[in-house]
Amino acid sequence: MKILITGASGLLGRALMSEFEGDTSFDVLGLAFSRPKGTLRKVDIRDEDGVRKIMQEFQPDAVIHAAAQRRPDIVERDEEAARTINCSATEIIATISAEIGAFLIFISTTYVFDGTNPTYKPSDRTNPVNIYGRQKLEGEKISQTHNPNYAVLRVPILYGQIETIEESAVTTLLNTLVNQDNVDLVDDCCIRCPTHVDDIAVVCRQMCERRTTDPESVSGVFHWCGADFMTKYTMIVTIANAFNLPHGHLRANPVQPAGETPRPKDCSMDRSKLVSLGIGQTTPFTEGIQKVMKPFISKNYS
Numbered sequence: 001m002k003i004l005i006t007g008a009s010g011l012l013g014r015a016l017m018s019e020f021e022g023d024t025s026f027d028v029l030g031l032a033f034s035r036p037k038g039t040l041r042k043v044d045i046r047d048e049d050g051v052r053k054i055m056q057e058f059q060p061d062a063v064i065h066a067a068a069q070r071r072p073d074i075v076e077r078d079e080e081a082a083r084t085i086n087c088s089a090t091e092i093i094a095t096i097s098a099e100i101g102a103f104l105i106f107i108s109t110t111y112v113f114d115g116t117n118p119t120y121k122p123s124d125r126t127n128p129v130n131i132y133g134r135q136k137l138e139g140e141k142i143s144q145t146h147n148p149n150y151a152v153l154r155v156p157i158l159y160g161q162i163e164t165i166e167e168s169a170v171t172t173l174l175n176t177l178v179n180q181d182n183v184d185l186v187d188d189c190c191i192r193c194p195t196h197v198d199d200i201a202v203v204c205r206q207m208c209e210r211r212t213t214d215p216e217s218v219s220g221v222f223h224w225c226g227a228d229f230m231t232k233y234t235m236i237v238t239i240a241n242a243f244n245l246p247h248g249h250l251r252a253n254p255v256q257p258a259g260e261t262p263r264p265k266d267c268s269m270d271r272s273k274l275v276s277l278g279i280g281q282t283t284p285f286t287e288g289i290q291k292v293m294k295p296f297i298s299k300n301y302s
């Protein structure tokens with residue numbers, strides 16, 4: 001089975017590449033833009049001709065569309081620039097994947113919900129509270145409209161093997177933890193289910209495999225997330241405890257912070273639709289975060 005991965009140089013994309021490359025029944029091509037390392041092909045996914053050339057040459061059976069502008073504050077600051085990636089490029093990829101008869105998995109977000117009525121099932125009413133959430137919801141609709149062989153996989157806050165500590169909204173908490181100069185208030189209000197990218201990569205592989213035997217079962221909208229319901233405060237304390245780092249300078253903030261960009265309070269998702277198909281993998285947060293952060297902590301803080 002030939003698999004094309006967009007955003008292959010990103011946090012999730014790198015995990016997708018190693019999951020599919022690790023299985024000889026797949027032939028994988030990864031696309032990147034500013035970081036086209038190793039075997040990755042450089043293309044701007046906003047360039048329709050460039051994308052069509054690569055996809056027609058490679059003829060993938062499945063396309064996992066993970067490329068995005070996924071930082072809500074950046075999207076809020078330049079909505080139109082983000083739209084070209086999150087919506088226009090998605091239309092290009094959905095249209096061409098349909099032309100060549102490829103199954104499309106569009107990676108979406110839990111931010112399509114407003115966070116007031118968890119736990120969310122895939123069929124629940126969407127109501128994004130920020131521009132990023134609205135653009136990803138539009139991307140879902142574009143995928144469905146332009147490629148009948150589509151699946152949407154909504155995922156929450158991700159962590160995994162990082163190139164920099166700031167790459168994931170989970171690992172970047174280390175900066176707050178090690179800066180002991182100030183008493184910091186850390187959000188203990190918004191519920192998140194931090195999810196290891198390796199788990200999402202396994203889910204995508206299993207969905208592609210299921211596609212060959214029972215295509216209907218993996219068509220439509222799906223949710224996957226970690227099983228730990230946490231706030232940023234409980235994540236930071238878990239990291240502190242895992243590495244014996246002091247956290248006395250941190251205080252739990254029970255009030256939702258009023259940031260530059262509105263964020264939903266609790267978008268916890270129900271993952272039973274994939275579980276019922278026998279699809280899924282769950283890395284416990286304490287185990288996953290320890291593995292991911294150990295190299296950074298050993299190098300810089302021990």
Ligand SMILES: NC(=O)c1ccc[n+]([C@@H]2O[C@H](COP(=O)([O-])OP(=O)(O)OC[C@H]3O[C@@H](n4cnc5c(N)ncnc54)[C@H](OP(=O)(O)O)[C@@H]3O)[C@@H](O)[C@H]2O)c1
Pocket residue numbers: 006007008009010011012013031032033034035036043044045046065066067068069070085107108109110136155156157158159169
């Ligand atoms: N990270 C999270 O916490 C999170 C949470 C929920 C949902 N998601 C969703 O999960 C997916 C993957 O996110 P991620 O965290 O892996 O993102 P990421 O680390 O920011 O990576 C983004 C990827 O998109 C590529 N890209 C951006 N603009 C491009 C363009 N014009 N042409 C070609 N490629 C382009 C980047 O390529 P280069 O770096 O090579 O330029 C990079 O590979 C996204 O759809 C995101 O919305 C992420």
